[in-house]
Amino acid sequence: MSDFAVAPDDVNILKPLLGELSQVKDIGTEIKLLGVNFVNGGEDNFQNYKPGQFAFLSAFGVGEAPFGIASVPDEGPTLQFAVQRLGSVTTELHTLGAGDIVGVRGPLGNWFPMDDFKGKNLIVLGGGIGGAPLRPVIQTILRHRQDYGNLTVLWAARNPSLLIFKDEYNSWREAPGTALHLTVDTPDTRWDHNVGLITDLLNRIAPSPENAITITCGPPIMIHFVNKMLVEEMGFKPEQNYVTLEARMHCGVGKCGRCNIGDKLICVDGPVFTMAEVGTFMESIS
Amino acid sequence: MIYITQSALNDWLNQIAQQRILIAPVAEGSSMTYRQVSDSSEITGGFDRPDMGIKGAFLPATETLFTIQSGNGSYTISDNVPADEQVIFGVRPCDSRGMLALDALFIETEPVDIHYARRRQNSVIIGLACSTMGEYCFCTNLGSSPTDNQGADLFLTKSGSGYWLDNITEKGRSLLGTYAIQQSEPAHSRPPEIEHSANASLPDLEKWPPLFADEYWEAVGERCLSCRICAYVCPTCRCFDIRDETLPTAEDGAKYERIRCWDSCLGESYSQVAGGHNPRVAKGDRLRNRMYCKFYYFPQQHGPIACTGCGRCVEACPVNIDVTEVLQHVLEATL
Numbered sequence: 001m002s003d004f005a006v007a008p009d010d011v012n013i014l015k016p017l018l019g020e021l022s023q024v025k026d027i028g029t030e031i032k033l034l035g036v037n038f039v040n041g042g043e044d045n046f047q048n049y050k051p052g053q054f055a056f057l058s059a060f061g062v063g064e065a066p067f068g069i070a071s072v073p074d075e076g077p078t079l080q081f082a083v084q085r086l087g088s089v090t091t092e093l094h095t096l097g098a099g100d101i102v103g104v105r106g107p108l109g110n111w112f113p114m115d116d117f118k119g120k121n122l123i124v125l126g127g128g129i130g131g132a133p134l135r136p137v138i139q140t141i142l143r144h145r146q147d148y149g150n151l152t153v154l155w156a157a158r159n160p161s162l163l164i165f166k167d168e169y170n171s172w173r174e175a176p177g178t179a180l181h182l183t184v185d186t187p188d189t190r191w192d193h194n195v196g197l198i199t200d201l202l203n204r205i206a207p208s209p210e211n212a213i214t215i216t217c218g219p220p221i222m223i224h225f226v227n228k229m230l231v232e233e234m235g236f237k238p239e240q241n242y243v244t245l246e247a248r249m250h251c252g253v254g255k256c257g258r259c260n261i262g263d264k265l266i267c268v269d270g271p272v273f274t275m276a277e278v279g280t281f282m283e284s285i286s
Numbered sequence: 287m288i289y290i291t292q293s294a295l296n297d298w299l300n301q302i303a304q305q306r307i308l309i310a311p312v313a314e315g316s317s318m319t320y321r322q323v324s325d326s327s328e329i330t331g332g333f334d335r336p337d338m339g340i341k342g343a344f345l346p347a348t349e350t351l352f353t354i355q356s357g358n359g360s361y362t363i364s365d366n367v368p369a370d371e372q373v374i375f376g377v378r379p380c381d382s383r384g385m386l387a388l389d390a391l392f393i394e395t396e397p398v399d400i401h402y403a404r405r406r407q408n409s410v411i412i413g414l415a416c417s418t419m420g421e422y423c424f425c426t427n428l429g430s431s432p433t434d435n436q437g438a439d440l441f442l443t444k445s446g447s448g449y450w451l452d453n454i455t456e457k458g459r460s461l462l463g464t465y466a467i468q469q470s471e472p473a474h475s476r477p478p479e480i481e482h483s484a485n486a487s488l489p490d491l492e493k494w495p496p497l498f499a500d501e502y503w504e505a506v507g508e509r510c511l512s513c514r515i516c517a518y519v520c521p522t523c524r525c526f527d528i529r530d531e532t533l534p535t536a537e538d539g540a541k542y543e544r545i546r547c548w549d550s551c552l553g554e555s556y557s558q559v560a561g562g563h564n565p566r567v568a569k570g571d572r573l574r575n576r577m578y579c580k581f582y583y584f585p586q587q588h589g590p591i592a593c594t595g596c597g598r599c600v601e602a603c604p605v606n607i608d609v610t611e612v613l614q615h616v617l618e619a620t621l
Contacts, residue, residue, distance in 0.1 A: 012365050013397045014351050014528065014544070060354045060361070061542045063530045065560070087560035101361045103354075220563050248559045250528040250546075255392065255399055257525035258549075258557065260575070261565060263583040282498050282578070283565060 013253050016058050016103030017042035022078055024098050029161040030085040031129065032094060033070070035078040036104055043077055050111030051136035052244055052272045056252055057081060058103025059092035066249055068133025068217075068271075069107060072140055079104065082132035082164050108252040109271050112215060112242060114140050121149035123207045125226055127156045127198055127218020131164050133244050133271075134217050142175050151178040152207055156198035156218070159186045181205060199225050209236040217244045220286035227275050238275035245271050245278075245285060261285055289472035291448040296326040298467040299375060307372040309343055311336045320374065320381075329376065333417045333444075335596060339381040339521035340374055344388065344405045347518075348547040351401065351528070357539025366543075368404050373461065375412045380425050380596035382413045382437030384521030390588035391524060410461045413438030413454075422597030424610050427487035430595060446473050488591065489616040494582040497619055498574070506612065507570025509605040510552065516599035516607070517550030517576070522584075522592040525549050525556075551575050577612055 019042070023035030034057075038046075049055075049069060058064040065087065071080035085094045096102065114137070122141060126134045141148045153172060157163045163182065172180045183194035183201040194201050198218070207214075214236065216226050223243050230236040247259035247266035259266040262282030264273075278285055290298075302308050303324055310323050313330040317337045323329055350366045385406070392402035416423075416432035425431060435441040439458035442449040448470060453459050517523035527549040535541040549556065552572050558564040566572045584592040593609065600608045 011397075012352065012367065012400050014546070015363060015365065018361050018363065058530075058544075060356065061530050061532050061540065064528060064544070090560065101356070103363075219561070220565075246559055246561075246563075247565070248557050250526065253397055254395065255524075255526075256528070256546075256549075257551065257579070258527075260579070260583065262578075263586055265587075282495065283571075283575075285565070 013255075014105070014251060016056065016064070016105040017045070019079070019102050019104040021096055021098050021100050021102060023080070024096065027082065027166070028084075028157075028164050030094070031162070031164060032083050032085075034081045034083055034093065034096075034102075036081070036102060037078050038104070039101070042104065046077075046079060046107060047073060049073055049107035051114060051140050052109070052111035052133055053107040054109050054133070054252070054271060055079070055081075055104055055106025056108070057083070057089070057093060058105070059089050059096070060101070060103060062092040063089050064103065064105070064250075065089040066108070066252060066267075068244065070132040070135045072136045072143070074143055075139065082129060082135075084129040105252065109267060110269075112137055112244075112272055117213050118147045119149060119211075121152070121207070121210075121212040123152045123154070123212060123214040125154045125156075125198060125202070125214065125216040125218070127216075127222045128158065128162055129164065130218035130222070130246075131155060132217075134215060135165055135168075137215055138172060142172070142178070145175060145177070149177070149211065151175070152205065153178070153180045154183070154198055154201050154205065155180060156183045156201065156222075157185075159184050160188050160191055197225075198222060199229055202226060202229055203233070206234060209234060209240060212236070213240055213242065215242045215244075220246075224286040227278075231275070238279055241275040243273055243275060243278065245273065247271075287450050287452045287476065288467075288469045289445070289448055290451050290467055291470050294468040294470065295442075295449060298465055299326040299329070301465045302373050302461075305371075307370050308375060309340070309372060310375040320376075333414075335378050335380065335416070335420050335423065335598075337598065338519060339384055339596065339598070340377055340411070341381075341384065341388065341521050341524070343372060343374055343409065344385070344402055345392075345524055345526070345548075348545055349401065350543045350545055352544055353533070354542045354544070355535070355537075355539065356541075357537055367400055369408065371408045372405070373410045373412065376414045377411050377438060378416055378596075379413060379430060379432060379434040379436070379438075380423070380594040381521050382411050383425075383430055383434060384594045384596070385411065385437045387522040387584065387588070387590045387592050387594075388524055390590055391584075395588055410439045410457050411437060412458075413441040415441070415443040417444060420597065422601040423595060424487070424597055424600075425595030427610065427613070428591070428593060428595040429488065445475075448473070450476065487610065487613050487617065489581065489613060491582060491585065493616050493619070494578060497616060498578070500619065502615055502619075503574035503577075504568065504570035506607060507568065507573040509607060510569045510573050511605060512552050512554055512569060512572070513604065514550035514552050515602045515604070517552060518548055519598040519602050521594050521596055521598075522580070523548075523550060523576075525551055551579065573607070577609070580609075581613070581616075 019036035249259040254268040392399040
């Protein structure tokens with residue numbers, strides 16, 4: 001067992017590529033959309049990344065954290081990430097401006113099987129910053145609109161300032177066969193959409209499980225109750241319901257051991273799962 | 287298998303130490319660890335199991351993965367892939383066998399971890415059979431034994447005033463080719479054949495899932511201090527953290543290093559995400575995770591169990607949490 005050889009071209013899997021921030025835009029309270037372009041090559045790695053995959057961003061000197069990629073390669077070589085200021089790495093990333101250098105490592109993890117979704121009605125449910133990895137799903141459907149059935153987006157946040165990608169809502173609404181429903185827990189004076197939890201909104205919209213797929217990302221508690229409602233009250237089967245899960249992770253390649261839920265590693269077995277798979281997990285996701 | 291005297295062994299190790307990093311058991315105060323020596327006279331004889339295993343020679347407690355230098359608007363990332371050749375002598379069977387679990391994760395499961403793999407490739411492990419079982423040892427409960435040579439490249443068994451030297455791998459043969467060792471006429475008969483005991487105390491995989499919701503985990507976890515010493519002394523616990531450190535630099539700009547360091551799933555914030563969610567808030571959940579990792583998750587994901595029966599965690603635990611009692615509970619639990 002110890003007579004193995006290591007090929008000389010084996011790469012340092014923990015070393016990032018260098019990226020330059022080409023775009024820094026406030027898209028919500030403490031939420032920025034960061035656009036990253038590679039400076040010394042690296043585009044090849046990211047030529048065909050898929051909706052649902054993630055990457056690590058480095059703020060050198062502070063550290064590295066994983067983010068769902070919030071863009072699609074068809075829109076150009078700039079990778080986009082929606083970054084909410086919460087921990088040390090995101091706090092540092094929020095101090096950077098256009099032209100500053102970050103590290104990028106990825107793409108990592110599995111993805112939403114968009115080809116399998118063709119011809120189906122899609123219900124996309126995003127909660128807060130959890131909407132970030134769902135934007136590529138919406139972009140893919142809108143770019144290939146005729147390949148998919150109806151698209152219903154349920155988009156939620158604690159308050160209006162935490163709703164992400166507001167600039168795009170009109171283009172989502174205007175697309176054929178597409179509906180966008182917004183809700184917040186706490187409205188402000190100008191708010192003229194729904195008020196309440198995303199489950200209240202879901203209950204009212206009551207999508208049909210017929211030929212449908214749901215895709216949910218948000219806080220664990222939201223994922224739990226949304227999927228409970230879909231299955232117990234609306235007749236969806238767990239295998240129709242996709243989720244993408246968040247976990248603390250440091251390597252992203254199945255080595256550091258941090259992101260396990262039972263015998264699954266979110267980084268390499270996920271982050272995308274069907275609720276049928278989640279139902280077999282030994283540990284609870286919420 | 288050849289027979290060598292103690293002085294031939296010492297001469298041979300001294301040759302090696304002149305050209306390669308030689309790591310061997312050394313007693314310091316009341317504890318014994320594997321550390322680098324420059325002469326065989328520094329090595330502590332006897333057969334007590336060192337207090338720490340050899341994991342750190344391959345996955346150091348802290349290591350630099352790469353450095354980042356910035357200045358004049360440009361950034362340079364420099365790899366820090368280890369190249370030193372090292373020989374580790376006097377490795378007890380529990381520690382050499384622990385390497386097989388680490389190999390399964392870092393090398394045999396894609397992608398290869400280059401830092402671990404390079405050290406592993408550039409290292410020769412010289413095993414040493416234990417003459418007795420220590421107070422906390424339970425390798426024989428897990429299908430191993432004090433004379434198990436798995437994971438070793440060369441293997442020594444004490445016999446009279448000398449040793450039988452067994453060649454296990456090509457790397458071992460190569461080391462003997464580079465550094466000649468003086469062979470002697472054996473004054474004693476060959477050592478007994480290597481014995482493997484039955485997996486007497488290892489529950490079958492299917493015993494574990496039904497016990498996941500057992501109240502037992504909360505009860506044992508109640509005692510746990512989340513101090514993580516069990517993971518640090520473990521030959522197979524390998525979970526790590528990755529962090530950045532800022533380095534002093536005389537030049538304009540800044541210099542950082544990205545390090546990885548040992549960590550353990552027993553720490554309270556280990557799995558907590560920035561938003562605050564923590565899938566294993568309770569101590570019992572975390573203790574259960576460690577035990578399931580060792581005996582259920584790791585074997586499913588990578589093959590071997592992640593325990594060698596060295597007993598260090600039992601010895602080190604300040605609140606007497608005993609993995610052999612846990613295994614006994616799982617064995618005896620009626621479903």
